[in-house]
Structure formats: structure tokens, C-alpha cells
Amino acid sequence: MRRRVLAAGVATLLLISACSEGGRAEPQQATGYTIAFVTHETPGDTFWNIVRSGAQQAAEDVDVQVRFSNDPDATRQAVLIQQAVDAKVQGIATTLVTPDALAGSVRAATAAGIPVVGLNAGIERYRDLGALMYFGSDETVAGTSVGERIAASGAKHPLCVIHQAGSVALEARCAGVKSAVPGTENLQVNGADDAAVTSTLQAKLAQDRTIDYVVTLGAPIALDAIQAGSTAKIATFDLNKETADRIKDGKIEFAIDQQPYAQGYMAVTSLYLYLKNGNDLGGGKAVLTGPSFVDKSNIDTILPYVEKNTR
Amino acid sequence: MTRRPEIGALAAAGVIFVFFLAVAPAFRSLESFFTVLYQSSTIGIVAVGVGMLMIGGEFDLSAGVLVTSAGLVNSMFCWYLGVDLWAGAALSLLFCLAVGFLNGWLVMRTGIPSFLITLGTFFILQGANLGVTKLVTGAVASPDVSAIDGFHSLGLIFSSSFEVGPVTVWGTVLWWILFVLISGWILQRTRGGNWIHAVGGAADSARAAGVPVVRTKIGLFLAVSFLAWFVGMHNLYRFNTLQAGGGVGNEFLYIIAAVVGGTLLTGGFGNATGIAIGAFLFGMTSLGIVYAGWDPNWFRAFLGVMLLAAVMVNLYLRRVFR
Numbered sequence: 001m002r003r004r005v006l007a008a009g010v011a012t013l014l015l016i017s018a019c020s021e022g023g024r025a026e027p028q029q030a031t032g033y034t035i036a037f038v039t040h041e042t043p044g045d046t047f048w049n050i051v052r053s054g055a056q057q058a059a060e061d062v063d064v065q066v067r068f069s070n071d072p073d074a075t076r077q078a079v080l081i082q083q084a085v086d087a088k089v090q091g092i093a094t095t096l097v098t099p100d101a102l103a104g105s106v107r108a109a110t111a112a113g114i115p116v117v118g119l120n121a122g123i124e125r126y127r128d129l130g131a132l133m134y135f136g137s138d139e140t141v142a143g144t145s146v147g148e149r150i151a152a153s154g155a156k157h158p159l160c161v162i163h164q165a166g167s168v169a170l171e172a173r174c175a176g177v178k179s180a181v182p183g184t185e186n187l188q189v190n191g192a193d194d195a196a197v198t199s200t201l202q203a204k205l206a207q208d209r210t211i212d213y214v215v216t217l218g219a220p221i222a223l224d225a226i227q228a229g230s231t232a233k234i235a236t237f238d239l240n241k242e243t244a245d246r247i248k249d250g251k252i253e254f255a256i257d258q259q260p261y262a263q264g265y266m267a268v269t270s271l272y273l274y275l276k277n278g279n280d281l282g283g284g285k286a287v288l289t290g291p292s293f294v295d296k297s298n299i300d301t302i303l304p305y306v307e308k309n310t311r
Numbered sequence: 312m313t314r315r316p317e318i319g320a321l322a323a324a325g326v327i328f329v330f331f332l333a334v335a336p337a338f339r340s341l342e343s344f345f346t347v348l349y350q351s352s353t354i355g356i357v358a359v360g361v362g363m364l365m366i367g368g369e370f371d372l373s374a375g376v377l378v379t380s381a382g383l384v385n386s387m388f389c390w391y392l393g394v395d396l397w398a399g400a401a402l403s404l405l406f407c408l409a410v411g412f413l414n415g416w417l418v419m420r421t422g423i424p425s426f427l428i429t430l431g432t433f434f435i436l437q438g439a440n441l442g443v444t445k446l447v448t449g450a451v452a453s454p455d456v457s458a459i460d461g462f463h464s465l466g467l468i469f470s471s472s473f474e475v476g477p478v479t480v481w482g483t484v485l486w487w488i489l490f491v492l493i494s495g496w497i498l499q500r501t502r503g504g505n506w507i508h509a510v511g512g513a514a515d516s517a518r519a520a521g522v523p524v525v526r527t528k529i530g531l532f533l534a535v536s537f538l539a540w541f542v543g544m545h546n547l548y549r550f551n552t553l554q555a556g557g558g559v560g561n562e563f564l565y566i567i568a569a570v571v572g573g574t575l576l577t578g579g580f581g582n583a584t585g586i587a588i589g590a591f592l593f594g595m596t597s598l599g600i601v602y603a604g605w606d607p608n609w610f611r612a613f614l615g616v617m618l619l620a621a622v623m624v625n626l627y628l629r630r631v632f633r
Contacts, residue, residue, distance in 0.1 A: 043441045044451045044556020165608060188607040192557050194550045196597070199350040203601040206346070207337035220452065220554055227550065242455055242552055309450055 032064040035271050036084030037264075038094040039120070040077055041070035042164075046219060046240045047260055051120065053309055054264030055093070062272040074101035081105035084114075091115050091271035096122025096129065097169060103129050115274050119267040120260070121169050123286050132274065133282050135266040137258035137290035139169045142237070143176020145291050146256050150181065150213045150235060153253075157183040158213035159204060159232070163191030163221050170217050173237060177215055185211075194224050201228035219243040219255070226251050239294060244306040247299050258290030261310045316573030317585030319624035323571070323617070324592050331595065335603035343602060345478050351594030352487035354564050355587055356542050359490045360535035361562075362569035362586035363498065367531045368511035368578030369418060369425040373410065373432040374539045375561035380436050381407050381543025382553045383444055386453040389461075396461035404540050410436070411536025415529035437559060444555035457551045469541070470549035483545055487587075490538065495583035507531065512579025567614065568593055571621040592617065 037055050041048035052068060059066040067089065069080045077098070082105045084092050092109050096102055096118045109116050110130040118126035118134040126134040150158055158181055160174035165188060178184035187204050189197045201224065205211060214234045216222040222236035222243050234252045236243060238260075246252040266287065273279040281287055294302055294311075305311035331338045357374050364371055381403050389399035414432055418425045441451060448454055456462060471482045498504040506527045509517035518524045547553060572589030574581030596617060600607050 042556060043437075044444075044554055046450060046452050046554070049445075049451050186606075187601070188610075190560075192554075192559050193353075193561060194546060194553075194557065195353040196350065199346050199353075199594075199598060200601055200607065202346050203337070203343065203598040206340070206343055207335070207602045207604055223550065223552075240450075240452065245455075 032062070033090035033272065033275050034065040034067065034087075035059075035091040035093060035268055036081075036087070036089045037066050037068050037268070038077060038080045038084065038092065039068075039070040040072050040074070040095050040097045042072045043070075047238050050260040050309060050311070051264040054261035054266075055268045056264075057261075057310075058265040058268035058272075062269060064268065064272055066268055074098035078102050078105040082108060085109045085112050088112075089114065090275055091117070093117045093119055093267035093271060094131075095120045096126055096131065097167075099125035099129060106130060115271060117267050117271050117274075119263045120258075126286070132280060133270050134286040135263050135270070135289055136286065137288055138286070139172035140176040140179075141288075142256055142258060142291040143173040143178075144180050145176075145293075146173075146215060146235060146237075147177040147180025147184070149254070149293070150177075150215070150233075153233070155181055155213040155233075157181075157185065157208075157210045158215055159208075159211045160184055160186045161197075161201070161214065161216045161221055161225070162186055162188050163197065163216070163218050173217055174215075184215075189221070191218065191221060194220070194227075197221060197224040198227045201225055201230065205230060205232065222246070222252055222255075239302075239306055239311055241306055244294070244299060244303050247294060247296065248303065250296065254293055254295035256290070257292045257294050257311065259292055259311070260289075262289045316575075316581050316625070317588055318573070319621055319628055320572045320585050320588040320592060323621060323624070324588050324595070327592065327595060327599070327617075331599040331603065335599060337604075338599060338602040341476075341478050343598075345480055345484070347594045347598050348484045348591075349481045349594075350598055351591045352481065352483040353542060353545070354561070354568055354593055355487045355590030356483065356490055357535070357538045357561075358565040358568035358586050358590045359487075359494045359583065360531075360538040361565040362572065362574050362581060362583070362589075363494055363507060364531040364535050365566070365569050365574050365576070366498070366511050366578060366581045367507045367528055368514060369528060369531065370429060370566070371414065371425065371532065371535045372429040372562045373414065373436055374535050374565055375558045375563075376433055376436040376440060377407060377410060377536060377539040377558075378543040378546065378561065379553060379555070379558035380410070380440055381540040382547035383440055383453050383555060385544070386456045386547055386553065387444065387447045389459050390454040390456060391447055393459075396456060396459050396465055400461075400465060400544060403543070404537070407536040407540035407543070408533055411532040411534075412529060414536075415532030418532075419525045419528055433562065437556075440555045451555045453547075453553045453555065455551045456547065462548065465544070466548045469544040469547075483542075486541070487590075491583050491587045494586075498583055503527070503530075508579055510578075511575075564593060567618050571618060573621075573625050589621075592621075 071077045085108050099122050106129045116131045118131040120136045123138050160177050162170045174186050189200045211232050214225045214230050214232050216236040219238045219240040225234050236255050239255050270281050384406050385399040385403040389396050417428045472479050506522045509522050510524050510527050568589035569586050572585030
């Protein structure tokens, strides 16, 4: 008997709470849009941390909700995009590092009327997949400009260090370097283990003493190259606090920055502008966020931003 | 059964060594040899513990990320609170031993295979490494500790190197040899060594014969976590900063070193020399490919072939000598 009374009480409460329309609206749902931000980030990469800070800042600035998710595995990233479609978000920003694996989910999103913006990777394919805009750097262009710059300083036989096996983007950077300096050689290392990277570099530098430049594709790897006692000059893709300090004291010649903060920030803001005002940035072309060079001449300006995790 | 589990690995090491001497001119120098030894030592130190644990019949999949956890605990604790690095190193040691104890205690208490328990701790540590680092520093790499008190004295212990003629000898190589000697002594000469073999071979009869199974196995887990801490300290004091996602995948390298060195996957058989040779084989192959100027993308494939070959040779030898 007592239980029945209790059940009736609960039911009444539920009824009352169900007809509370017209009261104060939940602030999170009332203002702004919800945007899904999907990447192929491997957890623990300093680079993605900066992309996220950019996206987060944009979310605050234009007052939208951003839902982050990431998976380095292509098929699982496709599922994450599908999940965003199922959750009926208003916009999706995603990296397109493995366009073929993601094509199905991206099409599902556009079919459901959800605008998709590409960032960071996938510059050649983003339009085919139906993404509206793209913010990132062209890896081959970036590689080529590094190659031209080190060639100008006399490099004949640079070493391009790939720290993640089978990554299209990293291979493209090295291909770009090679297009400017034909003597470029690639080296594969295990980016998850600094000691292994260092000794592999040591071995390579001992095996081939004609190497005159080491180009690393991630900031932590450049620091390992210093540890390996490289007498060849060092240049690196991407920045972090320690590499910025090493650029300042001359151990690293320069870093090439694709401005990940801008990638995250612009992906979110562009979706906001599209949703709010129908804007389309880039004039049908990808918007390039890089390459931007960081060297001794401008490091003092940039160092404070690096310390704040935004460059 | 032969009492020499390392024979197969020794033969393989000889063959591969001569092979690289022949094909890789850059391999033929003392400097290269010591770079190989350094590479081997960073895997070999933890492999000593993991191998002993496997002789004792258990696995530890959490050892690879625990190395990174060890360094992160030390660096972030000291950076955040601004205390001397020695305090952080001690705290980190306690932390690692606690993880090792938890692994061992859970395995013994629940009877769940150590493969599953340590797979769990592996994921927990991997996530916590990233999550805590992000919370504390706002980034996913640990802050640079080279300016904090105690860096130089700790560096002397964990990451010093000295020159002998043209050769750079890393302290880790000497530590590795020391740990191998201690492990060999324990396994061959002490009652504890008999216990380890007994609990790995047949835990129930060992228990019936009065061997303290629980204490022995928990002790082995503690040994693994101590050695993981040691390598974690080396990584921190050599590289000043650590990526929070590092160390993943190395747990298998430790197991491979032990198995290639003749340790039986089911426990009860193996020795310290074999495990050391296993780690040396790993270091030699991984760098030999680079010294030969080949594409290191192939390295994992070589590693797999080496593992299969070693296991088959060991199986064959055991049949022949039975």
C-alpha cells in the first residue's frame, strides 16, 4: 500500500516537472549552436592541444558549444562523425586525414543538412567529400618551403625524420622537402619513445656522415635530435615551449608553424558564421593557415604565445 | 630439459651480429656498438624484471606506460609545488611500487589472470598520464625540470655518461649489467630464485611444498615496477621533459626480449643472461637496420620474424635435450 502511494507521488512529480514549459529556459540550450569537433588526435600530442585551445577560445568568443572527440583510428573517427550526425549537432568540424575512410560519414552529415568544415588534413579531397571550407596548411607546400629554405643555406643531403609510421601527411612533408632538395633521405623512428628516437638518429648520423641538415616533423623529435648530438643543423615542423627556447639559443635553426591555434579557431568560427549569416570563407578554395616561419628574428614576439600554449 | 635457456638467443645474436658487421660498414665501430648497448639497456633494464616475472608465471603489460608515469609524477609534483626533485623521485618510487603492489595483490587476491589485471592498469595509467598532465600543466608534455634543484645530482645517478677514448658510455648500460647480475644471482643462487621457478612452473605444488606463493609473486611485480621507475628517471633526467603519451608499446618489447632470450611464456623456465641477450638482440636489430642504411619501416617485421624464429629454436632445443 505504502509503495503504491509512493509511486503515485513520484508520478505526480514527474507530471508536474514535465509541464514546466514557459519557465526559465536552460541557458546552455537556448544560446548558440552545438558544433562537433572531431580529430584524428593521438592522445598526448602537444600539437592537438593547441588546436583545441583555439577551438575552445572560438567557442567562448562566439558563444557556441563545442563537443570534442578524437580517435587516431580511421574507422573509429568515422563512427565519431556518425555519432555527431545522430546527435543532430548544428555543425561538424573534422580533420580529413583518411578521406576515403571518412567519406561515408561526411556524406551522411551533408545529407542530413549538417554543414561540415575540414581542418588540418585533407586539403586535396575536402571538396569531393562535400565539406564547405577547409582550414589548414598544404603539407607539400610546407615541405617545399622548408626544402627551399635549407637549400638556400647550402643543404645537400638532409634527413627527414618521420615519427609516425604510415602517415600520409608526414610523408607529404618529406616529399615536399625532397622536391626542393633532391638529396633528401627519409628516416622512420618510433615517436613514442624518446630514447629510441635519439639512438636511432645517432645511428643514422654515424652511418651517413654526409647528412648536413636534420628536418624533424614534430617539435619533441627536434629535441631528441639535439640530444643525439647532431652536428648537422636542425629545423622542425611545429613548435612547443622547449623548441622555442632552443630556437632562441640557436640550437634549432627555425621551426615551420602551421598555426594550429588558427585551425581550431577558424573551423569553429567559420561554422558559426555559416550558420548565423550564410558566409563561405576562402572563395571556394582552402584557407591556408601556414606555413609560417619562426626563427631567431621573430622568436621574441612569438615566445609569449608559445608559453600560453597558443602557438 | 637443458639448463641453458639462452643458447638459442646467443646463437641468434652471433649470427645477426656477424651479419650486420658484413652488410653495414657503419656498424663496425666501437661507438656504434655502445649506441646499440645504450638502446638495449633502455629496454633491457625493465626486461630484467618482466623476464623474472614471466619465469614466475605472470605478465605485466603496464610496465611500458609505468615508465612514463614515473617520470611524470616526479616532474609535475616538483614543478607544481616547487620542491626539490629528490622528493619527487622518492614519491615517484613509492607510486610505482604501489602500482606494482596493486597489480600483484589483485592478481593473487582475485585469481584473475595477470594479463587482464595489468591490461587494466595499462589503460588506467595511459589515461591518467594524459589526463593528469593536462590538468596540472595545461599541456600534454611535462614541464622542463632542468632548472629545478636536484636536477644535476639526480642526473649523475640516472643519466650520466662518460667518454672512454672515442666511445660514449651511458650509465644505463652499467646499471643494466648490474641489474642482470643481481637477477642472475637471485635466480640461480638463492632460495628466492627457487621459489620464482617453482611458482611459475607449478604454483599449486609449490604452495603445497611450503613456498610463499603470494609473497614471491607480489615481490616480482614490485621488482618490475622498481625497474620501470628507474628507466622513467633516466628518461626524465636525460630529456628534461616527457610526452604524456609516451611508453605505449614498449611493454611488448620487454616481453619479446624475455621470450627471445628463452623465457617460457607459461613460466618456470628462463634466466637472466637469456633475457639480457634478448634485449641486446632488440637493440642490435633496431639500430643495425639503420646502420645498414635500410628503410627502418621494416624493423617491426624483422622483430616479428626474430620472435618467431627464437621461439621455434627454443622449442626445438628443449625437445632435443629432454
